[in-house]
Amino acid sequence: MPHRYRIASAAALLGVSDDTVRRWLDAGRLTAHRDAGPATVDGVELARLATGLRDAPEPGTTPSSARNRLTGIVTGVVRDTVMAQVEIQAGPFRVVSLMSREAADELGLEVGVRAVATVKATQVSVDVP
DSSP, X not given: OOOEEEHHHHHHHHTSOHHHHHHHHHHTSSOEXXXXXXXXXXXXXXXXXXXXTOOOOOTTOSOXXXXXXXXXXXXXXXXXXXXXXXXXXXXXXXXXXXXXXXXHHHHTOOTTOEEEEEEETTEEEXXXX
16 A cells, blocks of 8 residues: 655655645646545655755754654665665655664555654664654
């Protein structure tokens, strides 16, 4: 089943305004799906766009704390028999986490899924909201 996001959720995942997402839809940069109810955007398509938005922020413009939680969208998952590498695009931030394959499977992590990276020191944990 494809993951789809409403415009406001897509905007929050990309770190842009709802109006920006609507302009991208009007310009054909994203495709709107209007099956029943509000327009939605496909998670895989959103992940592809998020990957292109990964310009680094200006130095000193992002607050930092030991309790950083970065909500984003999974843009890549590489699994082997024991481990998994999960890439999340959270606004302009690219976060990569290494975890057991079992954990990635249990969380259902795949491209297009919304996820939260919790950063503390050198450890990155991924939660699914």
